[in-house]
Amino acid sequence: MELYEELISRVKSYNPRLNEEFLRQAYLFAVALHGDQKRHSGEPYIVHLVAVAKILAELELDEETIVAGLLHDVVEDTGIELAVVSEKFGAEIAALVDGVTKLSRLEFRSKEEQQAENLRKMFLAMAKDIRVIIIKLADRLHNLRTLEYHTPEKQRAIAAETLEIFAPLAHRLGIYRLKWELEDLAFRYLEPEKYRDLTEKVAKTRAMREEYIRQATGILKGRLEETGINAELQGRPKNLYSIYRKMERQGKDYSEIFDTAGIRALVDTVRDCYAVLGVVHTLWKPVPGRFKDFIAVPKENMYQSLHTTVVGPQGEPLEVQIRTREMHRTAEYGIAAHWRYKEGRPHDKEVEAKFAWLRELLEWVYEMRDAR
Missing domain, CATH: 3.30.460.10 (Beta Polymerase, domain 2)
Structure with missing residues (x-):
């Protein structure tokens, strides 16, 4: 519970209107579903979920993204239906969880088979909601922080994939604080x-x-x-x-x-x-x-x-x-800055203008998809 209390404290530091009970329900739901599952480190699986949510809180993201961070593996790892998540926590959070689940099931190609195809898949996944990608970046970052518990072969594979796909994506989204740590941790395992x-x-x-x-x-x-x-x-x-x-x-x-x-x-x-x-x-x-x-x-x-x-x-x-x-x-914070907690969370013309480049990028991605 100590990690969870740290999470609550961090979110409340920038979001004074946090619905603490809603976040607590998500935490308890994840604890119940993941049960006795363990990480490779031997720690309870919930430690990973709270750590991912804390990374999202460091980016000062909205309540819905934090909750989705806690629940991002429930469909993939526990067999619970997405409809149950939607019923308990709403359609927006269910959509985020669904996006992360689908992203986790993507098979990325090796470097020889072109980075462009891997990035294309990622861009398609974020077409509906970029927060899906931000949650996935947080998930990857915590996995790298605990990579020491994997075999050397697994370490190198995850590190290479990080440098080929996830760090460039963090760069593209302007989230440099994630990009730098992703790169340094991957470097540590790829070229020890x-x-x-x-x-x-x-x-x-x-x-x-x-x-x-x-x-x-x-x-x-x-x-x-x-x-x-x-x-x-x-x-x-x-x-x-x-x-x-x-x-x-x-x-x-x-x-x-x-x-x-x-x-x-x-x-x-x-x-x-x-x-x-x-x-x-x-x-x-x-x-x-x-x-x-x-x-x-x-x-x-x-x-x-x-x-x-x-x-x-x-x-x-x-x-x-x-x-x-x-x-x-x-x-x-890059693009994540525009999902940070704000009173009323207005979408002003300046923010819309800043997203213009992203819309153009996504249109290009759709054209690529339609051409295939």
Whole structure:
């Protein structure tokens, strides 16, 4: 029950109107149906279900998605009819559970048989409700967190599938906090020696890197205060897999990769973003060809930010990202940000505009399906 209480506490922290009794009924329903089922770790199966729901709560998703997270395996693993889920918890939650169940039954092809076909299947599955995919991503993430209890062959298969399908999908949906952990955990099992080697190298330079970031942050913070700009500055470490990919791509060792960490500045307005950029470029010389304006030209997954690399303190390169707090929420949660709890959960024109790219993508997927 302790894990369940943690889940309730997390959901209530962003959703003060949570129907706690409804969530409790879903939890008890899952406990009763899964009974004595165990995970490979030996833990009761309910531990996995609550963990998935907690990952969804970390994304601050709505009550229906949290409940569906708790119930996502009841049809697949207990034999209960979907109609029973619909009767007890409503058609919306039943549809989410049904979507995850169908997705779990998909057989994905190996890399040689084309990633495009795998992604096509995933996009078709999310055509009705993207929350189905978000639940599946949370399910995959917790499975990776407990992958140590599987055989090496199973570990490699799941890790490879994650890098081929699930991490790219999290990227496409802009849910970077899931993408980074999916990648790093998959990397750990797919290339264990390279993972250990890179982990050790990063650990050895951590203190030096953190001191450099502290120094640069202090200088920038002082200059921003002088100019009257209110900004929150954060250190920004890169995930291991992205460092590894850059090393492979450039044929370099870790010691030769210069932008393994940087600074992120969060501000209130777009005007402030460009003002901070001006301060950064006044303080430190920009590296040619390293400036990108994703505010003026957002990525297709709604990501917006200013990126620049400068020659920072001590002549060392420093990567700086600048964005508004709202842009940062979208960067962290991606498309999930638009199912976060809101009073009344309005669907304004801005949100509709942001979903335009997704509708176009789904139309393309349907055309592919019809052509087959």
